[in-house]
Amino acid sequence: MSALTGEDAPPQAPRQHYLNVTYGVRSWLLTLDHKRIGLLYLASITVFFLLGGMFAVMIRAELVTPAGDLLQAETYNKMFTMHGLVMVFFFLIPSIPAALGNFLIPLMIGARDLAFPRLNLLSWYVFIVGGLFTLFAVVQGGVDTGWTFYTPYSSTYSNSAVAATAVGVFITGFSSVLTGLNFIVTIHKMRAPGLTWFRLPLFVWAHYATSLIMVLGTPVLTAAVVLVALEHLLGIGIFDPKLGGDPVLFQHLFWFYSHPAVYIMILPSMGVVSEVISCFSRKRIFGYKVIAFSSLAIAVLGFLVWGHHMFVSGQSVYAGMIFSFLSFFVAIPSAIKVFNWTATLYKGSISYDTPMMYAMGFIGLFTIGGLTGLFLASLAVDVHVHDTYFVVAHFHYIMVGGALMGYMAAIHFWWPKISGRMYPEGWGRFSALVIFIGFNLTFFPQFILGYLGMPRRYHAYPDEFQVLNVMSTAGATILGVGYLIPLIYLIWSMRYGPRAGSNPWKAKGLEWETTSPPPTENFLTTPLVTEEAYAYAAPDVEEQEGARVG
């Protein structure tokens, strides 16, 4: 399995790399190396993922029986609120961009670091401060508004720790903006010689589109949070009808950010899938430019469709029709991506390594998630399924089946680069299968529940919904196990995994031309790019001239 022709010697780790160049807590907490900052993010979001997962366990355990008997209603409401908050703001939004994007973008474009390394470290600290406020809210007794914070419940009626949570979300927003800004400048200004825009890996294109949303969308959420605070503290009538405000205005502001935020979560995963699919079919990606532009199209269209969350909110019938019309347009770039990925497999040389298993899982589940989005964009059907489990199922297919599958693909694909070691492949494939099965068993029954009419955020429910809920909880149990397996073997592999070598997948892309793990400065000499991305048909660089570094 050696990556080098005619050599059977096992790959060796480079003598010095970013992990062993310095030691000690200080060297990590004050690091300006984008790779170490990426790992700081990776560790923090893993903690948040486990926390969010524990809330999910409580939710699914409660819903095994129709009566609200395990938790009190108030506790249950806090569980689903904090599950949503933690998973959205502290796991999914930072997941691929802040952890892996941070690590990979400079490597992929042949740069030494991001454009603003200090800003990068600051954004992690801002993220942590925001996270601590939210954890403080949990300790204070939690928050029960739903992650959507709808007014006037959140601003006037809830007795839970809304303020601390809102401050947490407010602060975390700045971390997103800083990361997005850093990526945009880096991608514009720091590409290696010869790396033109249309030679960029699609992972970088996806992050460019994501960063645009982060920079343009997040301030609106921040503004909405500030307005809630102003109303709460100074009694200025903005959302509360008793003060002359309009509660629906909050929904407009919230979804103006939070719908595009869905694309912050899914676009980076789409970038990952483009990399993985082409690597494991050893094929140039089919329709490179179309995929690149469809990412931008999704980013732009994402800002025009927020009103589809509000078809039954009392907004005008005509506004509903326009938002429905525009929402359908998002289906087109999404469909284009799916077709192009599938076409990339055609006449490829396909291997079934773990990242590829996740990427194929992504395509399938994202297809279902995307198509069920059509139900929600169609006005008459949405009236029935809005705020039911159908919506819950749909967005979990996108966010877990899509975004999280992409994240898992990415972790496995770049793990050799990050850690310098291989994870156990058999366990990797096994857990990918477990996750796929567990996921579908958890969320598919929820589509049926939703059309039957079970509203979301229900602590207790009528008896006839029990069977489907039990199935869902059974699936969630399998899913939970599926996530724990990689957590164990990845940690194990950091010490005991076989050495990876600089390019274990024979992948294309600058990040594979440097050592695993890479040196602090990424490349010993500035790389010169002479070919397009995914030039898998061309012979390996290494085969021509031997390994360039290490």
Next chain:
Amino acid sequence: MWEFPLFPEQASTIAGGVDSLYLFLVGLTAFFSVLIFTVIFVFAIIYRRRSDDERPEAIEGSHALEIFWSVVPFVIVMVIFTWGASLYFRNARSPDDAMEVNVVGKQWMWKIQHPEGRREINELHVPIGRPVRLTMTSEDVIHSFYVPAFRIKMDVLPGRYTTAWFEATKAGEFHLFCAEYCGTEHSKMGGKVVVLDPPAYERWVGGEEQGESLADLGARRFIELRCENCHYPGAGERGPSLAGLFGRIVPLEGGGTVEADESYFRESVLNPRAKVVAGFQPVMPTFQGQISEEQLLELIAYVRSLKAPQGEGR
């Protein structure tokens, strides 16, 4: 217990139309999911890696294919849009002869007022085959009135009226849910819609404690609050007469017009200076805080019942 439904009951005139579109979408989703899954599966087997040295030829892409798989989804989604939007548009407007029922949501109950004066909590009795128009508001946070068997849902907001309508087609009891998260007992904020055949409904509405009608209650309130001091029949000095006003287009002071509907009456009581009728001074005091949502709905029922003096209207 281990028997469970997979499809909700159809109990309103619009349910069938919504379900047809839903089933079309299910078919479409099944078709494309199976297509994509199959193609991936087949490719993954046919083109599996046979030797580690394989270097398949590059395929750049194909303009023809890109256009094909952009145009086909575009056409399909436009069909779905048109279908969904036209159903929605049709369902948005209630028939003119609909029976009026008022709904007031509060944490965590539904309060219902029938025009005949009968009140219910967490239950709504309606006859088969008669359109029912709901005028809804909330006393506190946002709720959402949801009857799955009717395929209707509408948010119920504080500070304004929203409306929904349905015509039941089947006798029986159906779930009524609150679909918008509204706090601790959100999942308990529900009850049932009881659909009766017309004779049974007449018995129900006429039976027991048949009190004053909603309009009569409103009339009493109208006097209690001294509304009649200015808005007496044939008035025109301090305030406009309200006879025959409901549903008319009213010219406003400072230009513009407004339809004198429920929302306008509500606003005029709570915030009288917002839209003053042309030719009048903004002298009316606000009744904010002095009148509950239910009393306000009674007043509106009364105003609605006032016929125009010349005998026009109903």
